[in-house]
Amino acid sequence: xxxxxxxxxxxxxxxxxxxxxxxxxxxxxxxxxxxxxxxxxxxxxxxxxxxxxxxxxxxxxxxxxxxxxxxxxxxxxxxxxxxxxxxxxxxxxxxxxxxxxxxxxxxxxxxxxxxxxxxxxxxxxxxxxxxxxxxxxxxxxxxxxxxxxxxxxxxxxxxxxxxxxxxxxxxxxxxxxxxxxxxxxxxxxxxxxxxxxxxxxxxxxxxxxxxxxxxxxxxxxxxxxxxxxxxxxxxxxxxxxxxxxxxxxxxxxxxxxxxxxxxxxxxxxxxxxxxxxxxxxxxxxxxxxxxxxxxxxxxxxxxxxxxxxxxxxxxxxxxxxxxxxxxxxxxxxxxxxxxxxxxxxxxxxxxxxxxxxxxxxxxxxxxxxxxxxxxxxxxxxxxxxxxxxxxxxx
Numbered sequence: 001x002x003x004x005x006x007x008x009x010x011x012x013x014x015x016x017x018x019x020x021x022x023x024x025x026x027x028x029x030x031x032x033x034x035x036x037x038x039x040x041x042x043x044x045x046x047x048x049x050x051x052x053x054x055x056x057x058x059x060x061x062x063x064x065x066x067x068x069x070x071x072x073x074x075x076x077x078x079x080x081x082x083x084x085x086x087x088x089x090x091x092x093x094x095x096x097x098x099x100x101x102x103x104x105x106x107x108x109x110x111x112x113x114x115x116x117x118x119x120x121x122x123x124x125x126x127x128x129x130x131x132x133x134x135x136x137x138x139x140x141x142x143x144x145x146x147x148x149x150x151x152x153x154x155x156x157x158x159x160x161x162x163x164x165x166x167x168x169x170x171x172x173x174x175x176x177x178x179x180x181x182x183x184x185x186x187x188x189x190x191x192x193x194x195x196x197x198x199x200x201x202x203x204x205x206x207x208x209x210x211x212x213x214x215x216x217x218x219x220x221x222x223x224x225x226x227x228x229x230x231x232x233x234x235x236x237x238x239x240x241x242x243x244x245x246x247x248x249x250x251x252x253x254x255x256x257x258x259x260x261x262x263x264x265x266x267x268x269x270x271x272x273x274x275x276x277x278x279x280x281x282x283x284x285x286x287x288x289x290x291x292x293x294x295x296x297x298x299x300x301x302x303x304x305x306x307x308x309x310x311x312x313x314x315x316x317x318x319x320x321x322x323x324x325x326x327x328x329x330x331x332x333x334x335x336x337x338x339x340x341x342x343x344x345x346x347x348x349x350x351x352x353x354x355x356x357x358x359x360x361x362x363x364x365x366x367x368x369x370x371x372x373x374x375x376x377x378x379x380x381x382x383x384x385x386x387x388x389x390x391x392x393x394x
Contacts, residue, residue: 030161031085032338035152035179036072036168037144037195038090038105038113039122040097041367043067043325046130068104069367070122071168071195074328077368078335078357080108082377084342087158088112091146097121114151119143122170132323132362144170149178160186163289163342166334169195169202177206180213189214189289193334200225210262215287217267217334220252227255230262245273252276253308253394260306267337267351269330274312275351280304283348283389287341310390311351313359328367333358335368336377348389353377 047061076088088105089112092098098121102110124139152159152175159165159182167179167190180203183190190212194200200222203209218226220240228234235254243251248270256266256278265287266278277283281304336357340350356377360369 030163031087031158032079032164032166032342033087033089033155033158033162034072034076034079034166035089035147035171035175036075036166036193037070037122037141037170038073038092038101039068039070039124039139039141040101041067041069041327042123042125043128043327043365044125045128045132045325049130065365067366068101069124069328069331071170071193071331072166073101073105074331074367075166075168075193075334075338076108077105078332078372079338081368081370081372082335082339082374084339085109087155087162089147089152089155090114091116091143091151093119093121093143095119095121097123112155114146116143116146119146126325126327128325128327132325134326141170145172147171147175149174152178156182159183159188162188164189164191164338166191166193166338167203168193169199173202173206176203177208180206181208184208184212188212191215191217191334191338193331194218194222194226197221197225201229204229204262213263215265215267216263217269217330217337219269219271219330220248220255223252223255223259223266223268227259231258248273249276249308249310249392253278253392256308257306257394267334267354269333271326272313274310275333275355277309277311277347277351278306279309279347280306281347283307283309283351283391284346286344286346287350289341306394308392308394309351310392311355312387312390313355323362324365325367326362329358329361332361332368332372335372339374339377349381351389352381356380 043065045063047063072090076086079086088108088110091114092101094115094117098115101121120140120143122141122143124137126137127135129135165179165183165188167176180190192203192213200218203213204226224235252268259266260278260280264280268276270276333354336354337350340353357372360371361367
């Protein structure tokens, strides 16, 4: 699908008849809560091969695009487009970037976003290769420190009533601890998105993370950081990009094995290789939320044998395989997975919907594609329902 056709289709989705019946969440008809960062993003993409770049002070030709992201904001955006009506709690500056961000998020419930006078909205610059692969990022994230315990405590009732709470690694450690404490007492599962390799371990150094954190979605390097916290071992000493898929999966399973005694569900994003799910539930089962989660919490950790399931990336739409940007793909994946959880879908179908959302994000200049909707997911997922995941025997 070329860019003009893609943009036309995106406009069609955005202007579709809003009187269509909204999909309703199946877990107590309550709304998920997302707590995390809101960021004004600038994406810089080199026009030449990244291998030709040197640190010589030269000027290189590049394209610049501005959008609005932040891991928490992206996950809330995806859930809003999937009509799950999330409450999003965040902080921005009372400045031009903040006002533009609120306007961009007009389709979301952003009453939980506080505007801080005389402060700057978080900014992030992503520098991409011409292929769309991320080279590095630069960020001013200081305002996320304003997502304090005191502020989040104003939403305790929302946390306690939520079917699930999602938090990213941008928020202060004290706030993470408070969220985990509230959710643990209310038997509400927490979904943690590590956000960055330097932040991946943060919640696991708090007092109340267990058993509140039920889901994590790290990439391989973030997973390695979490693993090293629990085991004091360093296992990755080679270039991940040079690994075969078999060696990569073996490495990831090795990292997941000791963590499953602490975190019931680990969704490891593998870039072009898809996702590996480590869990103690059969992949035909449903993720436990609501009353089922309460029952599991009361009984303690699931004693079932662990299973490792590898899901390939989206196998259809090869004419649109070109990656525009990787920014937001993992967050969109999380949104699709949680959408499936809230609708009582099987674990298998949750992962597939997550991968579909990631697929759409990769083809968009927006971190969360404007094409994402329940109708789009339903029609696209039907094309690959017969594609079976790879169950890895250990």
